[in-house]
């Protein structure tokens with residue numbers, strides 16, 4: 001193995017905390033062999049996990065989506081995550097929870113597994129470069145499509161990200177930040193690791209889950225927040241043309257929040273600058289983060305030593 005470039009990381013494997021250079025996974029693990037795994041990514045603000053309960057609920061949903069049980073309760077997972085956070089003690093932390101179907105005799109049959117494995121990776125999460133928010137980012141439309149719901153449902157956050165890996169490499173080849181992925185009907189689903197939104201006629205629009213995409217936690221939060229603040233929010237199938245000719249566009253994910261998109265396939269969005277409605281929604285999101293974290297502070301004493 002190459003020497004670790006991850007000195008800042010801490011890893012928890014099946015409840016045991018190890019430094020990154022000791023964090024090894026068996027080559028017989030089904031996550032490694034088949035991508036037979038599910039995962040979550042969240043982050044901390046002021047050292048406290050953000051919407052952890054919601055992420056754990058999605059983890060369970062993803063596991064159920066591939067017929068796998070989680071042998072750990074939310075309470076056990078939360079305790080482990082708090083223990084890890086206390087050990088690293090950094091304000092802005094990336095937390096990745098991975099559950100694989102485990103190891104066993106080589107073969108596709110899940111019954112060959114001898115029990116799930118749990119990995120939690122804690123890493124420092126640098127702030128996103130400011131220029132992405134000030135100038136916006138560029139997207140291309142990938143040639144490779146998102147899985148249909150009847151393949152591995154994209155709403156399952158599984159270890160099978162190869163379509164998305166190929167899509168982002170197309171984006172990078174073309175000098176873009178990320179790629180939009182279409183479904184088999186040619187409608188837009190999402191980007192490789194974020195949900196896509198546009199503003200059209202003053203309405204915030206994002207594709208529905210039926211289009212075949214991950215139900216992003218940021219996406220759901222924004223749909224709710226927008227409604228509460230009297231903004232017009234709509235889940236609607238979007239064509240690539242609609243995205244390219246939108247007034248405003250942005251992508252959303254836990255670690256990026258609301259990131260403006262100012263060009264798609266080389267076509268400028270709006271006036272080429274991040275839009276005012278995008279900014280407004282982001283401001284509401286930031287205020288919501290503050291509120292959630294101040295509530296988390298009250299809950300945290302239960303888990304902190």
Ligand SMILES: Cc1ncc(COP(=O)(O)O)c(C=O)c1O
Pocket residue numbers: 041190191192193194195214215216217218219252253254255
């Ligand atoms: C494919 C995909 N879509 C959307 C998202 C955004 O999800 P969330 O807002 O829950 O971070 C992610 C997050 O990693 C993702 O991998």
